[in-house]
Amino acid sequence: MIAAPLQLGPLRLASNLLLAPIAGYCDLAFRTIVREWSTHPGGVGIGVGLACTDLLSPQGLLRGTSSSLDLAATNDFDKPVGMQLYGSDPEIMAQGARWAVEHGSTLVDINMGCPVDKVTKKDGGSKLLTDLNRAVSIAARVVKELEACSLSPEEWSRRLGNASLPVPAARLPVPLTCKMRLCWSDADYHAGTACSPHLARMLADVGVVGVTVHGRTTEMKFSGEVQLAGIARVVESVNGQIPVIGNGDVREAPDAVRMIRETGCAGVMIGRGALSTPWLFRDAWALQATGITPPPPPECEIIESVRRYLNLMVQYRGEHYAMVQIRRRMTWFAKRLMTTDSRGRIVGVKPLKEAIRNAQTPSEVSVRLDEFLAGGLRGGAYEPEAAEA
Ligand SMILES: Cc1cc2nc3c(=O)[nH]c(=O)nc-3n(C[C@H](O)[C@H](O)[C@H](O)COP(=O)(O)O)c2cc1C
Incomplete structure (x- = not known):
């Protein structure tokens, strides 16, 4: 080791x-x-x-x-x-x-x-x-x-x-x-x-x-x-x-x-x-x-982390900053949120990213995250390199 x-x-x-x-x-x-x-x-x-x-x-x-x-x-x-x-x-x-x-x-x-x-x-x-x-x-x-x-x-x-x-x-x-x-x-x-x-x-x-x-x-x-x-x-x-x-x-x-x-x-x-x-x-x-890499966290924990991140940004820097940031940051988080469908194909999270880009307030973002957890806002091709700086 x-x-x-x-x-x-x-x-x-x-x-x-x-x-x-x-x-x-x-x-x-x-x-x-x-x-x-x-x-x-x-x-x-x-x-x-x-x-x-x-x-x-x-x-x-x-x-x-x-x-x-x-x-x-x-x-x-x-x-x-x-x-x-x-x-x-x-x-x-x-x-x-x-x-x-x-x-x-x-x-x-x-x-x-x-x-x-x-x-x-x-x-x-x-x-x-x-x-x-x-x-x-x-x-x-x-x-x-x-x-x-x-x-x-x-x-x-x-x-x-x-x-x-x-x-x-x-x-x-x-x-x-x-x-x-x-x-x-x-x-x-x-x-x-x-x-x-x-x-x-x-x-x-x-x-x-x-x-x-x-x-x-x-x-x-x-x-x-x-x-x-x-x-x-x-x-x-x-x-x-x-x-x-x-x-x-x-x-x-x-x-x-x-x-x-x-x-x-x-x-x-x-x-x-x-x-x-x-x-x-x-x-x-x-x-x-x-010598062992832990398994990736479940989707629900990643979503809760996004929500926590948003809340911390609101707390430290205010709503306007938090909304500007979460819209651009979602592309990065999305890289670990893709799922596979019943035929084993990778399903992206484009609808979730779009919904967050269009959201006007932190509580609206939170509602979208809940919708995602409930199984919605999925689909579209996975875009692996879309957000590379
Ligand atoms: C958007 C962006 C901003 C960066 N800002 C800084 C910075 O403020 N100070 C710094 O030393 N490096 C900065 N870097 C360089 C990173 O710290 C790092 O050296 C580089 O991204 C390579 O590491 P990585 O492949 O792990 O990202 C920045 C990189 C990117 C992509």
């Missing part, structure tokens, strides 16, 4: 599985759902070890803009939690990190992988892979700031949020991780000159406690297949100095095990797979711990 909890600096997680930041998706309501599925009785009581906020603008946090504050919202159940910052100015990133510590984060992460123009045009995200000195100077400055606002053991206990996790005995800083891609260009990757192995070592030398590597180049964006060999090169390069967390294309529990086996990574971060399968962490940990 390969189940080994991940150690990130002073932080020992319950598992080696992390929920990825996915801008526009991994809000407090969704992180709560993922945490709830983790302790679902179908598994062994453990699932996600750490969940991360979507990327946050330090300027937005420092100015207190409502959109940034909404994205950074957390609570006592939502622990341990990483807050991810993006940007290119070491001083502003340091102030953002201090803000994160003062507002409940258990870990701070720097985004060095985002390929989106809005971020890279301002030299943030994966643009940092083209300027390693800047990337390292940001990390070094943030580490220094985190050291200046270390947490007491009592505060650590709150930030861990799980009674079974060991609490540091002395004042210790919140740890810093960085999330990167293999490198910017495909040509560099194929020539064997990807910067990630080198960058990971430099980051470890300035006090970063772990790196996540999405096994694609920036130029690949989300196309092609994740390059496990590229992640393995980073693992080899850091040579145990810090843990490497592999990321990319984990959709089923065996994908996580394969990533660990083929790359030697110490942890696995899961993004899109969790959007359709929020119980994937339960499955991936159970598979590692027992």
